[in-house]
Amino acid sequence: MINLSKKMKALIFSMVCGLLASSPTAMSADNLVLKMAYQPVADVSVDQSQIVWFRPNVLGSEQGNVNIYVDGEFQTALIPGSYTAFCVKPGTHILGAWLKDAPLYQGKQDMANSVSLAGGKTYYIQVSKGATTVSSMLQKGEANALLKQTRLQDILVSRASAVTACHYTSKDYNLSSDVMFDFGKSSLNNIKAGGREDVAKVAREIASESAKIVVIGHTDPIGSANSNRALGLKRAETVRALLIENGIKADNISVSTAGSNEPVATGCSGLPRNQKIACYAPDRRVVVRSYLK
Incomplete structure (x- = not known):
């Protein structure tokens, strides 16, 4: 089996999708590049807040990319059956999920979804089923049952300056x-x-x-x-x-x-x-x- 580097995966991804590097877009739901099935995340230190944002592949899901924004900056794009996990400093952040908002990328200007995040806590956010910006925050047990059907979106590069590497305890x-x-x-x-x-x-x-x-x-x-x-x-x-x-x-x-x-x-x-x-x-x-x- 050939092991591809992240850069090579990203290159293949761009070639397959026919995208410009400046246009962050996720792959189709039947892609073969998202390999890593969901692994439960560990607790983070008190100087961080962790977010697990996911999009179940359920019947009736609107197709297309959901762009995830943190404080008006692009974090990743989720397709049905994918998730992202990342950390930020505790405090107030603007979190947004926008379905197919290209080419204007309204999510970058959306400052409405202000959320206060506590240190040492993990938040589980589910992208809504329909073509809407609304997302739902779930408890760990409820979220994990849905997350086990997803794969990690690790191809796209985050552009959100508030996102930092997680410090797991x-x-x-x-x-x-x-x-x-x-x-x-x-x-x-x-x-x-x-x-x-x-x-x-x-x-x-x-x-x-x-x-x-x-x-x-x-x-x-x-x-x-x-x-x-x-x-x-x-x-x-x-x-x-x-x-x-x-x-x-x-x-x-x-x-x-x-x-x-x-x-x-x-x-x-x-x-x-x-x-x-x-x-x-x-x-x-x-x-x-x-x-x-």
Whole structure:
């Protein structure tokens, strides 16, 4: 497989779209360049505010580019099924999303959408379905269910001077049910082939970077809330034991459970039980959260 640099991707993008470099425009929804599927973002330091702005690819979505502006300057352009994540200084900012506003680029002159952003907080903003400038701010759980269907828009270069590189306080390592636990399982003997090696890889990566580690167990929604919290905790404790086995100091690792409170699977509720169990597999995960030094 050929790995292309960002500059080369941008060049290919411009050639395919037949665009001038001065006209920021996103690709079509069936592009092959946006490779990176959504990864949940980590928390940022208190001197920054993080924004995750996304555009689900839902039935009835207006086609064309939605230009995203920060304080009247171009950040990126979103097509259906894409997202952007960026950071700014806390305080008041003008945030705008404009559908097909070329060639006049009205979004640059739009000073109406003033938003006050708090330090250390992440805001999730969904581009509206229709041809309108209005966007919706969502809670993390609701947003993540939609974001998992999107890919990162990392081709276009931001021109927003207020946007800065994010300073993350932690990094998440997601251990999926593909290598970890089947339905209702949580012990060392239940870990699937490849699971121990994946935990060992995580241990090697976090050995030098982490000041503190929290292992968080997750479950699917089948069963009671109490039993799911207990199951999530058992899964976290099992992974903690493996991290210690791989050289991480026990004093540096704590465990927690989210139970079934942070689902990522959708469209499973009406299925027969066996299909439902399979559908909910992405929820049966363990997250190793490494707090950076």
